[in-house]
Amino acid sequence: MRLALGPRGLRARIVLAFAVGALLVSAVLVTTTFLLARSYLLDQRETALTRQAFADANVLASRLSTAGAEVGDELVDLVPSGGADVVVNSDGAWYSSRLDVGARDVPESLQELVADGSAGTARIRTAAGPHLVVGVPIAAAGVQFYEVAPLVELQAALRTLTAVLGAGALVATAAGALFGGWASRRVVQPLEQVAGAATRIAGGELDIRLPPTEDPDLLAIVASFNSMVDALASRIDRDARFVGDVSHELRSPLTSLVTSVEVLGARREELSDRGQQALTLIEGELGRFRRMLDDLLELARVDGAPTQVSAEPVSLAVLVREVVSRRGLPADVLHTGSDEETTVRGDKTRLERAVTNLLDNADRHAGGPAGIRVERRDGSVVLLVDDAGPGVPQAERERVFERFVRGPRAARRSLPGAGLGLAIVEETATGHGGAAWVADSPAGGARFTLSLPAAVDA
Incomplete structure (x- = not known):
C-alpha cells in the first residue's frame, strides 16, 4: 500500500536539501575517517604485537638452546607480554600455554608460511573476539612459534570511535537542517512580502507597495x-x-x-x-x-475608494426595520434580535442600499420576501432574506453577484433591472469585511444572506 504524500513546499524542500547535503557530507567524512583510523590502529597494533612475538620467540629460543631443555617445560615458564597465548609446533607435536588455545587457532596458511621459514601474521575470530596470530620460525631449535594476541581492546576503541563519528554525523545533519530552515526563511521572506502585499491589494488597499531594498x-x-x-x-x-x-x-x-x-x-x-x-x-x-x-x-x-468605509456603529436590526417599514411590508415577515447584539460598524448609507437591493431582488423575482431575519451568530451579524420564488440553480449561485449578470429566468421574462443590485450587495459586504451568498430557502425559494462582522463593543 502506497501512501499519497502531498507536494512539499519550497521551505520544506530547502530544509530537506540542506539536511540531505549535510548527511551526505557527514557520511563521507565519517566513513573516510573511520577507515583511515581503523587502518592506522590495526597497523600500529599489528606492528606492536609482531615485535612482542619476536621478543618472546627469542626468549624461548635462548632457553631451548640449553642442553636438556624441553619445549613443554620451557613453555610453562614463558610469560608472554600483553596477555597473549603461545602455541608451539615441535616435530609435529603441539604445545600451548593454555588448554583452550591450540593448533586449531592457527590458520593452515600461516602454518605453511612458517614451515617454509618465513614469519607472518593472520587475523582470526574466536568466541572471545578477534585475535591476531603471529608466526615466527625458530630454526635453531627446529620449532614453529605462534603467539595469539587478543584484539578486543582495539575492537572496543573502534566501536567507541564509530559511536562518536555517528553522533557527529547526526549533529551535523541537524545543524544542516537548522541552517536550511534559517536559509529558507531568508529565501521565502521576499515571496511572503509579495504575497502579503498582493493579498492586501486584492482586498482593495491600492496604496500598498513593497518596501525598497538594497538586495x-x-x-x-x-x-x-x-x-x-x-x-x-x-x-x-x-x-x-x-x-x-x-x-x-x-x-x-x-x-x-x-x-x-x-x-x-x-x-x-x-x-x-x-x-x-x-x-x-x-x-x-x-x-x-x-x-x-x-x-x-x-x-x-x-471602485474609487474601496477601503474608505466609515466605521460608525449601526444596528442592523434597526436599519432593516426602517427599510421594511418604508416598503409597507407586513410586520410578521420580520424577525430580529436585540438592537445591541446586532450592531455592526460601517457606512449606514451603503448598508441601507444593500438591504434595499436584497428586498428589491425578492420583489422582482419572487413576489416579495417570505421572511426576513436579523440575528447574531458568533462574531457576525447575519441578515437572511427568504423568498418563495423559483430559487437560484446551483450553477448560477456565484454568477448572480457579478455585475450586469441576470439569470436566464429574468431574461426570458423581461424583468426590470440591469444586474447591478446583487453586485452592490456583494461589494458592500466585502468592503465591510463580510460576505454575501445565496442558498436554498426553507420556504422553497432562495435564501440570500448578508454577513457582517459584529461590533466589538456590541
Whole structure:
C-alpha cells in the first residue's frame, strides 16, 4: 500500500536539501575517517604485537638452546607480554600455554608460511573476539612459534570511535537542517512580502507597495511589482472616474426627460390609447434607467475608494426595520434580535442600499420576501432574506453577484433591472469585511444572506 504524500513546499524542500547535503557530507567524512583510523590502529597494533612475538620467540629460543631443555617445560615458564597465548609446533607435536588455545587457532596458511621459514601474521575470530596470530620460525631449535594476541581492546576503541563519528554525523545533519530552515526563511521572506502585499491589494488597499531594498537580486522584482500596482491603481481610478463622470453627466438629460414625462403624465387623459400605452412604457424604462444610473454611481464610489468605509456603529436590526417599514411590508415577515447584539460598524448609507437591493431582488423575482431575519451568530451579524420564488440553480449561485449578470429566468421574462443590485450587495459586504451568498430557502425559494462582522463593543 502506497501512501499519497502531498507536494512539499519550497521551505520544506530547502530544509530537506540542506539536511540531505549535510548527511551526505557527514557520511563521507565519517566513513573516510573511520577507515583511515581503523587502518592506522590495526597497523600500529599489528606492528606492536609482531615485535612482542619476536621478543618472546627469542626468549624461548635462548632457553631451548640449553642442553636438556624441553619445549613443554620451557613453555610453562614463558610469560608472554600483553596477555597473549603461545602455541608451539615441535616435530609435529603441539604445545600451548593454555588448554583452550591450540593448533586449531592457527590458520593452515600461516602454518605453511612458517614451515617454509618465513614469519607472518593472520587475523582470526574466536568466541572471545578477534585475535591476531603471529608466526615466527625458530630454526635453531627446529620449532614453529605462534603467539595469539587478543584484539578486543582495539575492537572496543573502534566501536567507541564509530559511536562518536555517528553522533557527529547526526549533529551535523541537524545543524544542516537548522541552517536550511534559517536559509529558507531568508529565501521565502521576499515571496511572503509579495504575497502579503498582493493579498492586501486584492482586498482593495491600492496604496500598498513593497518596501525598497538594497538586495541587487530583488531590485528588479520590487520595482516591477510596484510599477504594476501603480498602473493597476491608475487604471482602476481612471475607470471609476469615467463611470462616475458618465453617470453624472447623464443625470441632467435624465432629469429633463423625467420632468417632461411627468408633464405628459399630468395630461394622460388627453392622450389617445396608444399614446397612453407609449407613455406607460416610457415611464417604466425611465424608472429602470434611473435605478441603473444610481447603481452605477454607487459602484463608481465603491471602485474609487474601496477601503474608505466609515466605521460608525449601526444596528442592523434597526436599519432593516426602517427599510421594511418604508416598503409597507407586513410586520410578521420580520424577525430580529436585540438592537445591541446586532450592531455592526460601517457606512449606514451603503448598508441601507444593500438591504434595499436584497428586498428589491425578492420583489422582482419572487413576489416579495417570505421572511426576513436579523440575528447574531458568533462574531457576525447575519441578515437572511427568504423568498418563495423559483430559487437560484446551483450553477448560477456565484454568477448572480457579478455585475450586469441576470439569470436566464429574468431574461426570458423581461424583468426590470440591469444586474447591478446583487453586485452592490456583494461589494458592500466585502468592503465591510463580510460576505454575501445565496442558498436554498426553507420556504422553497432562495435564501440570500448578508454577513457582517459584529461590533466589538456590541
